[in-house]
Amino acid sequence: SDIIIKMNYIINENKKNTELIRNDISKLYNQINKKFDELKINTINKHEIKYNNDDKNTEIKRVKYIGEVLNGVPNGKGTMYWKRGDGYDRYEGEWKNDNKEGKGIYYAANGDRYEGDFRNGKFEGKGIEYFVNGSRYEGDFRNGIHEGKGNYYYAKGDRYEGDWRNGKKDGKGIYYWNNGDREMGDYSNGKSIGKHVKLTRYGEVEIVNY
Numbered sequence: 504s505d506i507i508i509k510m511n512y513i514i515n516e517n518k519k520n521t522e523l524i525r526n527d528i529s530k531l532y533n534q535i536n537k538k539f540d541e542l543k544i545n546t547i548n549k550h551e552i553k554y555n556n557d558d559k560n561t562e563i564k565r566v567k568y569i570g571e572v573l574n575g576v577p578n579g580k581g582t583m584y585w586k587r588g589d590g591y592d593r594y595e596g597e598w599k600n601d602n603k604e605g606k607g608i609y610y611a612a613n614g615d616r617y618e619g620d621f622r623n624g625k626f627e628g629k630g631i632e633y634f635v636n637g638s639r640y641e642g643d644f645r646n647g648i649h650e651g652k653g654n655y656y657y658a659k660g661d662r663y664e665g666d667w668r669n670g671k672k673d674g675k676g677i678y679y680w681n682n683g684d685r686e687m688g689d690y691s692n693g694k695s696i697g698k699h700v701k702l703t704r705y706g707e708v709e710i711v712n713y
Contacts, residue, residue: 552577563587576601587612596621619644634658642667665690686711 550572554565563585570581577583577598585592589612596607603609603621610616619630625647626632632640632649642653648670649655655663655672665676671693678695679685683704689697694713701709 549581563592566591570598688713 549570550568552568552572554567564587566584566586568577568581568583570577570583571579572581573579578600579598580596581598582593582595583603592612593610594603594607595610596603597605599605602624604623605621606619607621608616608618609621609626614635616633617626617630618633619626620628622628626644627646628644629642630644632644634640637658638656640649640653640655642649643651645651649667650669651667652665653667657663660681662679663672663676664679665672666674668674669692672690673692674690675688676690677685677687684701686695686699686701688695688699688711695711696713699711699713701711703709
């Protein structure tokens with residue numbers, strides 16, 4: 504019985520030692536992660552960069568950047584200011600290697616605003632563009648312009664839903680008037696073409712030729 508008691512004691516001690524080792528490993532792992540986070544913070548810091556723009560031929564000039572920086576250029580999240588005429592453009596969002604990349608908001612000096620995806624410094628992907636006149640576009644962007652599927656809401660209450668190409672209505676689309684009428688058909692270079700089917704607010708169907 505003494506031997507059995509000793510064996511149980513040894514087994515229990517081994518279990519305790521194993522648990523202690525596990526706890527030590529867990530603490531060491533947490534310390535490593537903490538140190539890694541500190542290194543990342545030291546690598547990508549929040550800075551202010553001021554730009555000296557001597558090029559008078561450039562319509563829009565960089566003025567100041569406030570945000571995260573890596574290797575001396577904007578990387579991460581930050582805000583850039585540009586001088587345009589008598590006003591300033593501003594971008595708030597994500598950066599990669601000195602380019603607007605990811606999600607962000609661009610405020611133009613004239614009051615227009617874009618919210619959405621950026622790629623290689625341009626509007627690219629899904630986004631919403633608000634215009635100072637009260638209109639807005641919601642949909643696909645490519646290379647900075649409306650391209651793909653999108654809806655345009657006019658300030659007067661009309662709207663267009665359909666295809667876009669090179670910033671203009673192009674392809675299949677439906678135009679809704681603010682009085683309740685709507686018209687379906689083809690568009691090219693921003694203009695209606697061919698035969699359109701118009702459904703009035705009274706339920707009447709008309710064929711319109713362009």
